[in-house]
Amino acid sequence: RFIWPQLLEILETREKEISDGLEAASRGKRELEEAGVKKEEILDGAKKEAADLVNQASQRANQLVEEAKTSAQEEAERIKVAAQKDVDQAAKKAREELRSELAVLAVAGAEKILGSEVDQEKNADLIDQISKEM
Secondary structure, three states: OOHHHHHHHHHHHHHHHHHHHHHHHHHHHHHHHHHHHHHHHHHHHHHHHHHHHHHHHHHHHHHHHHHHHHHHHHHHHHHHHHHHHHHHHHHHHHHHHHHHHHHHHHHHHHHHHHOOOOOHHHHHHHHHHHHHHO
16 A cells, blocks of 8 residues: 555656657657758748849849940941041042142143143132132
């Protein structure tokens, strides 16, 4: 009789320890599973963020390439326009010089035909008139 209550107490204590141990193991398993899920969520988030950063960098690189192309095309067009302007000015100057030379030659030819020199003022007027007609 005296042993029975002590034995029951020992058994109850042991049962509680086992129950607490099983509960702790179950809780530990649950926490481990939750940690695994959280780890996956964090990894997925990090992968998505890394992919977004790579995508943004790629888009920025493409944008920079397009800006460089546009800038180069604009510069090429500006150079082309300037070169055409220079060519046009050179052609105009050459035509003016040619007209002037032709006028001088025409007056010289007229002097030879007439056999005398035309007066300087009339000569200048004649050169201007011939130059304008050409």
